[in-house]
Amino acid sequence: MKLSEKATLLALTLAVVAFSLSTLAAEPVTPKLTDKLSRVLQQEMRAIQSAMAAIHVAMVTGQHDEVASQAQQIHDSFILKQSLTEQDKKDLMSAVPEGFVKLDKEFHQLAASLADAAEQKHTQKQYELYNEMTDSCIACHSRYVSDRFSGLADQEK
Ligand code: HEC
Secondary structure (H helix, E strand, O other): OOHHHHHHHHHHHHHHHHHHHHHHHOOOOHHHOOHHHHHHHHHHHHHHHHHHHHHHHHHHOOOHHHHHHHHHHHHHHHHHHHOOOHHHHHHHHHHOOHHHHHHHHHHHHHHHHHHHHHHOOOHHHHHHHHHHHHHHHHHHHHHHOOOOOHHHOOOOO
16 A cells, blocks of 8 residues: 555545544534433432442541441432333433443443452552542433533543
8 A cells, every 4th residue: 555545545444434423522422312211310310429429538537337338328229220221221212322331340340349349358459449430420411411511521531
């Protein structure tokens, strides 16, 4: 392949990548949620937020039991959402893209791992998982809630 052809190919590839990133970045799910889903999700988020605050102080003061029980509660809020009616689940699936569901699962999985690390009284691991969970808040909010959290709109990694 000639150098000029290579350059064209590279430019094309970059354009495609830039395009997919830009569509990924601007995809707020909030306008597509039913009132009930919105309510359940906001309730879950507020519970997650206060659990994260409690975990932070418990982690830095070595209260492993408290870290474990709060992390377990975050994990279980996922279960709470699983108790939605069939219709709610359909509504949810049609409102959110696959990437959202994947991030949500990963997030709740991290919470389960954090509970494990706390049971092992492993502070360094708790710290790493806590940071990964924070990454996950930012990733989901910047990608899917940029309408409400406009300060995160251009934070796509
Ligand atoms: C998989 C996606 C996802 C992840 C991960 C996520 N959030 Fe959210 N969060 C949302 C969505 C969607 C909303 C907006 C819900 C709405 O307004 O209908 C939201 C809203 C919120 C709100 C506002 C709640 C309210 O009362 O309106 C808070 C606080 C919040 N999130 C905290 C967090 C924290 C803290 C984390 C990480 C520890 C986190 N979220 C992780 C999707 C996510």
